[in-house]
Amino acid sequence: MSAATEDGALAGIGLPGSTSADVVPEAAPGALRVPGARVAGDDEVAAERRGHAAVDRRPWTDRTPFERDGSCPDEVARAAARRRSAWTTPLVRRALLGDGLVAGVVVAATVVSLRAVGTDVEAHAVALAGLLAAAVWVGALGALRGYEWRRLGDGVEEFSSVLRAAVAVVAGLGVVAFSLQLLLPRRLVLVAVPLVALLTCWHRYRLRHHLRTSRARGDVPALRTLVVGDASSVTEMLGDLRRSQGHAMSVVGVCTPDPASWEGGADGSGPAAVGAVATVPQAVVDHDVDVVVVVGSHLSGGALRRLSWALESTGADLVVAPGLVEVTGPALQLRPAAGLSLLHVERPSARSGRMLGKTVLDRVLGSALLLAASPVLLGAALAVRVTTRGPAFYAQERVGVDGSTFTMYKLRTMVVGADSMVDDLVALSDRDGLMFKMRSDPRVTPVGKVLRRLSLDELPQLWNVVRGDMSLVGPRPPLPREYDGYHDSVHLRLRVRPGITGLWQVSGRADLSWEESMRLDLRYVDNWSIAMDLQILWKTGRAVLGRSGAY
Template sequence: MLLDHSTTGPGTAAAALPVPRTPVDAARPLRSVRRVPARRWAGRYSAALHALDVLAAVLATGAVLLAGSSPLTAGSPLVPTAAALVVAWPLLLLGTGAHEERVFGTGSDEYRRVGRAGFLLLALAALVSFAGQLELSRALVLLAVPALTVLTLAGRVAARCVLRRLRARGACTKRVLVVGRAGAVVDLATAVGREGYAGLRVVGACVTPDGRARVADALAVPVGGLDDVAAMAARLDADTVAVTSASETAAEYLRRLSWQLEGTGIELLVAPGLIEVAGPRLHIRPFEGLPLLSVEQPRFEGWGRLVKGGVDRAVAGTALLLLTPLLLALALAVRLDSAGPVLYRQERVGVNGRRFTMLKFRSMVVDADRQVAALQAENISDGLLFKMRTDPRVTRVGRWLRRLSLDELPQLLNVLGGSMSLVGPRPPLPREVARYDSSVSRRLLVRPGLTGLWQISGRSDLSWEEAVRLDLRYVENWSLALDALIVAKTFRAVLSRSGAY
């Protein structure tokens, strides 16, 4: 169970939950709720991972043995050593929790456990060799262990892709009953539905009486009261009960609810009310036995930013050198296709509100900006942006450039100059920034990016609210690892052409 003691202000959607009126005997769990059976997909998925783990170990050790210079004989210590590695590897993965259902498809947490198993295997081999005074092959241990770790990670990535596709179709999911006040329940259920690959499916809700009609209309699921959680979870065959963020006054409710669910096999989760804050910023801190959720402040300075700036300039400079022939060819195509300059220059707002000139290959006619007012009726954006699926101002070459995002390559010069970063929020126009509220203005705390969460999540198909949410998530949870992940996913997003128009 995840513990949460985050506080919220009065009148928020995550206000205190009332204590249930029905008394519960704390000494014994509510046995009338039947145990939820384990989902078959989790067992099959774990078995498939075991097969991939053993295959990775066999391939890695076999390749090292075949490539070795020493001949394999009946008395050679290489064969039993290789066999021991094959046997030990799946067991270590089990020990590090790489086969726990809650990490399936999560990505970084699952990969971290595989890496931990690799380090443990190296340490175990060194310990056994020293303690038993064995002459283990250094080449076998030092080459096979990293190789099988990499192969296992590759297998996990492939399995995760398959699992996400299955979850997108509604398979391999957990049935979730959401509990709390109406506003917080709708927000949490919306977030769960938006992140479909997370494998959670809301099947019901339990809310206060005044919010039942609202939740039923918004979510189209069965709705019950706060006293009906255990019985409703059993009736809906729920795997998980998710309680929305609550203040200290609801501690008694959570304690009694945990007693009711004890022995049923139903997982109890507590949403911290900080959906956009995640990763290394959230920690459970015990104070005199009381678990508190610690939320670290986002860091916008320090060595990480220096490394990010150095990587940005190095990658941008290298990319400009390597892509020079392509850039020249694109410039020639733009010049021959329509009259006007090759590069389109536009004032944008960067970090801390500083303005800069952003460069792009021109993909529209020269007077495109002056035609916006005449085309306003065709605007499909629900926010501050102007978007059209079929924009008559786009040139023939420009439409092709936009589909492959090649029109944005000159922004590498902005990255090299320091006004932009490889990864960051979308660079806004001054007229957009003039209409920002205090929360949206947090997008300006970091440099805008050539790519970002918005780029890999749908680009122009995103609503204004969704684009802002993704930018703020990046600002709140920035890390070098997140940047690397976004860059890797950008190539897939560009090739898929999703949201490019």
């Protein structure tokens, strides 16, 4: 290759701040130097290298962005094999087998039940129906990205794939029945498919629990993660990962513009700096990194694109934190426009289709739960009325969606006139911020303590759900005095209807701080979905049975 051709190839990489196509960064020792090419000035080199490396390694702008260790023929292939054998392949295999088994058994049992009611079904048809159902169900989940290892164990996204697959199967059965003029048994469509979806969610939940338990024991390694960015952004990301339980990332190092000044975060207990931003690919190879997380604004635009090219040959995934705090999942969508990939942030109020589904879920499930809980509710109300003076139910004004007020109902667990005692007890509150809560509240009656521990005092709020004042899942409705003390961002938690339970209730309930509770409520408002609501309802049942954080 001629010098001119080589110059042009390197110019295609592009250098921030360069004014000539033949400018290339100063090569590290051992790197290829282009004959005839002009070495970039100090300012240009510093801009492209994004800080100085802690060790003398190749920058990712070099033709060969990393050096290989001579002890192994191919460290990249070794790391990829480690990722596959350690947990990705076994996890996907377990998901496939479990999902297929669930679908096969449920459909086979449904066909057997048709024989029991006198329908003429051959014995071999049972096995055939089970095998066909397993293949169709697994195929639908695969088409909807239900077996991507990045989604397995991810909670909401994983369960969303299952729900979408169930809808797709029902729609497909309808199309096939209409096209071939077949009369499909109603229990196959209305019973078998929902049951398959429900059992698949349970199987995935158990699989996720197994994965987290195995990670906690050290049997399954987490993804080896490298965090890249300026020191403040890296510190914030490390804090978020520390607070998040059960995530799949294990930070093995950081790369900052100035590794020599990195002290491991605010408390000095963070991971070590393993290089500068310029030497990210080399750090990936040296430390067997699976995922590179870029945070902050230090790398963006063309530089970030070139980094993705440099990481291509390492086999590591590149993840970019968008800088939108707590906004994830369906709320973020990539929208191409004018040749650009633009990140679209969906407004909570714009999700009209999902809001309709949420309303239907609230009314139907809320009515069913209210009917089922009526004997318990009446018994608890009778116990309150007999053991204490005053009414069995307690009505209180609360603030609902967009600041509107409504009357919320609860079983009375305190003495009559408890509201007038708040001012005398506010200094003894166990909670920070605007929420008043006492672990040993003297106003609570003996029966009230039992009702609170079992969360039975919340049952009358099902009537608020049926009326449309509240939702089953959402931020807790505040008192007017609490609402008046909100600052601007906290007001956003009431952009959706308040709920009986919510994200912070299943994440610690009354044991969380005010700031953490509000952060979780705002996360819910930004990211809510039907799948998230179902997951929170499931976790609520576990929290109530475990009586965690209830007093």
